[in-house]
Amino acid sequence: MSLLVAAPGPPAELLLREAHVLDPRAGLDGAHDVLIRKGVIVELAAPGSAKAPAGVESIEASGKHLFPAFVDPHVHLRTPGQQHKESLETGTRAAAAGGYCAIVAMPNTSPAVDDPTLLRGLIASAREQARIRVGFMAALSVGLGGEQLTEMAQLREAGAVGFTDDGKPVSSAGLLRRALQYQRLCGGVIALHEEDATLSHRGAMHEGAVSATLGLAGIPSISESTMIARDALIAAHEGGRVHFQHLSARSSVEVLAHAKASGAALSAEVCPHHLLLTDEAVRSLDTNFKMNPPLRSEDDRAALVDALRDGTIDCIATDHAPHSRDEKAVPFEEAPMGTTGLETAFAALYSGLVAPGTLTLACLVTRLSDGAAVLELPTPTITPGAEANVCLIDLAASWRVGEAGYESRSANCCFAGRELSARTLLTVAAGQLAYRAPVFATSVG
């Protein structure tokens, strides 16, 4: 995991007794005693058969689920420059609380991560502050200006996972084409925020009946899907590797399915809020429901769920986008776009899609770490000999979002106030204990 870094800490020494282990990629779905020594999974034993060696903490996990920890290919850690919203420390702490073992931060910081020296400094800071592994995307264009390519090869050498101007589209087809040509030299996935600014023009929410009623300028679905169509063709023409970020619309899914069928090297992600909420939520004018791309119609939402299930959409990303309370405590049109998501992704999706039977638990768990392969990073696995990257979750425990505060520095969560099922009890990331729920009792053997 050379592109991902975390602060060093003591390796985990744990015995998780009688946990229900679900790792569909490893073919596991049943109760096991899982022994972790020196941060490595050493044994999957029959339930109740293993004894904790000296110095190993024994955890009664009967009735709880153990998953490969999640990987988020798309978060905003606001570092450098906007640490009043989030820091490497608070952002990775929030991720650990959500069951994540690795996250990838976007470069639309202040200044943007468009310079190898800046990137090296950021990676050095992460080595001191990150609770879980974190990787960094570099900007595709200098200053996210959409005009001049960054030093992509040197940025890769400095540790960039890939390239993106996320937050903004790459409006110039010519620039994207050059970046894809350059990708042959340096590698690294090119991730695209798809939006035709002449169509989304000053929009604050999805264009439809709700925006018409509220008098808010609308962002039509075609502002996203037309750009996906364009860029899929450019990627295919150049034989490049492109990842489409935060899909929000049925038309985007249809364009993507068509492009994938023709053999282009494409992938896509979808966010929990787009899988669970619609523009109806915006009727309240609550700024926690303002994000880009916007919450769309029920038909769009249903299409995204189907696409996630059938694999047209490869993985789940939170697009965790923290903003301070003051920045969001303004009228809807003036508020910045974005919702936090790391601490609620699994619980919200489990409660909203798995519990009612819309999506299988196996599919959800898989898609929550499929982002690793999408960005050419190692996928967590519950296999003897593998580094421990696992999360222990109590599916039956319910909690109210925000009631006990957040690990994130920001509280702009679109699920705030909701009663959700599923609590993270424990997260082991990079072989280290990264999170333990405050209420979770244990016994040291």
Added chain:
Amino acid sequence: MRHLLSIEDLSREEISGILDRAAFFAQVADRRIKKVPSFRGRLVINLFYEASTRTRSSFELAAKRLSADVLNVVSTGSSVEKGESLRDTVATLSAYGPDAIVIRSPSAGAPGLVAGWTHAGVVNAGDGKHQHPTQALLDLYTLRERLGTLEGRSIWIVGDVLHSRVARSCVQAFTAMGARVTVAGPPTLVPGDLAALGCEVRHTLDGIGEADVVYALRLQLERMSESYLPSLREYAANYQIDARRLSSHQLLMHPGPVNRGVELSGEVIDSPQALITDQVRAGVVVRMAVLFEVLAGVHALQAAAPELAGVAEPQVA
């Protein structure tokens, strides 16, 4: 009534109650002394973040006719440009102990936010392209004076409905009182999604002869630069209400200020069918009625739970 944020918040009965009270105040307006002493010593703050002549002045006059004190706070530009947030401004003004805050904002939902940040009653005097409830109420009052009931009447709203808070409030208000509403204008400015408001959507004026009332909207001249319209000339050719399109049995309304020769021809503005000055006159008495309801609501709250009403309790004169 605690606040007036949107027409949607009002039942048909509540609307009728406001119009009845406005009719009472209209009688007072004909007296030599035009003031009623109801709210002597009460404080109404007009907080206007957008330029406005008639709405601000009619709210000011309405508050004065109720014997309340009035403070006008006018600010142009967004709170960000100004450097003080709306929340901080409201906290500052609330320290004066207002009983009501009348707010106009370029942003949808601002009055609702203000209502959460102050003990005062809040009246929406226009928020973005969202709502302008007192305009819709004064239009209802004007029509009731002329037509009696609106039940079964046909009202056509013509023009830039997409960008009009007046249109949104009026569609809801007119339909709430039993009228059938049609919105008409160019497809760029009258999207089909507007049917969600409960009106019919048309893109030509064919059939406008069936309307009892034709309500024309002001055309903002910046719509040309944003490519919503190719030219004023083309707009006027297709959508201007003129003597050719307005028959003698139809009433004509406009929220003002009028672009003469654009959405309305000069001859119809000056015709006896035009209710435009009646609308302005109704503005004062309807806003008196709205302030009366809100101030009475605040008063009731203060009487019931003084601790909830903060420091706003005025001395009884």
